[in-house]
Amino acid sequence: MPLPIPGSQVRGSKSGKPIMALLDLLGRTWSLGVIWHLSQGPATFRQLQQRCEQISPSLLNTRLQELKILQLIETQSDGYALTDQGRSLFDIIAPLGQWSKDWAKHLPAGSES
Amino acid sequence: MPLPIPGSQVRGSKSGKPIMALLDLLGRTWSLGVIWHLSQGPATFRQLQQRCEQISPSLLNTRLQELKILQLIETQSDGYALTDQGRSLFDIIAPLGQWSKDWAKHLPAGSES
DNA sequence: AAATCTTGCTACTAAAACAGTAGCAAAGTA
DNA sequence: TACTTTGCTACTGTTTTAGTAGCAAGATTT
Numbered sequence: 001m002p003l004p005i006p007g008s009q010v011r012g013s014k015s016g017k018p019i020m021a022l023l024d025l026l027g028r029t030w031s032l033g034v035i036w037h038l039s040q041g042p043a044t045f046r047q048l049q050q051r052c053e054q055i056s057p058s059l060l061n062t063r064l065q066e067l068k069i070l071q072l073i074e075t076q077s078d079g080y081a082l083t084d085q086g087r088s089l090f091d092i093i094a095p096l097g098q099w100s101k102d103w104a105k106h107l108p109a110g111s112e113s
Numbered sequence: 114m115p116l117p118i119p120g121s122q123v124r125g126s127k128s129g130k131p132i133m134a135l136l137d138l139l140g141r142t143w144s145l146g147v148i149w150h151l152s153q154g155p156a157t158f159r160q161l162q163q164r165c166e167q168i169s170p171s172l173l174n175t176r177l178q179e180l181k182i183l184q185l186i187e188t189q190s191d192g193y194a195l196t197d198q199g200r201s202l203f204d205i206i207a208p209l210g211q212w213s214k215d216w217a218k219h220l221p222a223g224s225e226s
Numbered sequence: 227a228a229a230t231c232t233t234g235c236t237a238c239t240a241a242a243a244c245a246g247t248a249g250c251a252a253a254g255t256a
Numbered sequence: 257t258a259c260t261t262t263g264c265t266a267c268t269g270t271t272t273t274a275g276t277a278g279c280a281a282g283a284t285t286t
Binding site for chain 1: 118119120124125126127130131132133134135136139140141142143144145146149165166167168183184198201202205206208209210212213214216217219220
């Protein structure tokens with residue numbers, strides 16, 4: 001699947017509505033995870049691998065390139081970091097952290113941590 | 114991949130931190146899309162198929178079952194609908210709509226709609 | 227009540243995405 | 257000069273998703 005660039009055809013929208021491009025992007029494995037972990041601060045490739053337990057290096061690299069082209073992250077001297085745009089996206093989804101804890105309390109195998 | 118239930122092992126977290134379970138769930142193709150489209154109001158199976166251009170019925174059904182078990186959606190007389198919990202999740206991500214439009218303006222093939 | 231249509235799916239196959247592991251070239255360190 | 261670390265690439269195998277066909281149950285029409 002090609003990059004979900006707003007304006008071009010993406011999953012869920014032939015016209016490439018920006019929101020659909022974004023949902024396509026965020027709907028890929030580890031996209032949200034990478035952004036989430038980078039919000040803790042810049043990280044080198046291998047540091048990110050550790051923050052994201054279980055991610056394979058090939059996929060990590062793929063995601064990093066995608067997010068870089070789409071200008072959510074950039075490379076700095078100290079590794080990968082969120083761009084201003086990336087941070088503004090994170091600011092929106094940050095409340096998911098608390099939400100997920102509340103959610104966990106009401107679920108079948110309801111445990112939390 | 115089994116359901117990402119907080120507390121059990123999920124992608125990105127052996128301990129099943131709720132946020133990781135949530136990111137795993139939302140990182141699956143069409144999870145976010147289904148929630149997004151259901152926020153416009155309840156829909157029958159076939160209506161949802163139409164709102165989500167291009168989704169296959171088998172995957173739609175898989176996602177619906179997952180989201181139902183995880184209590185983000187429920188079935189009502191008029192079809193599928195967000196639960197209160199699902200709506201509270203949507204309230205968090207709703208600003209992505211506007212964000213994505215701003216984002217689109219600054220991108221390579223920068224178009225919008 | 228027979229035929230037709232709609233709805234909510236299931237079944238199947240092919241294509242794509244992802245995991246898991248190995249390892250290499252370049253840069254840094256001892 | 258040898259050894260380590262870093263940022264990846266390559267490869268194989270499994271899992272996910274797309275794409276299409278169609279069926280059983282209920283509603284609607286004739």
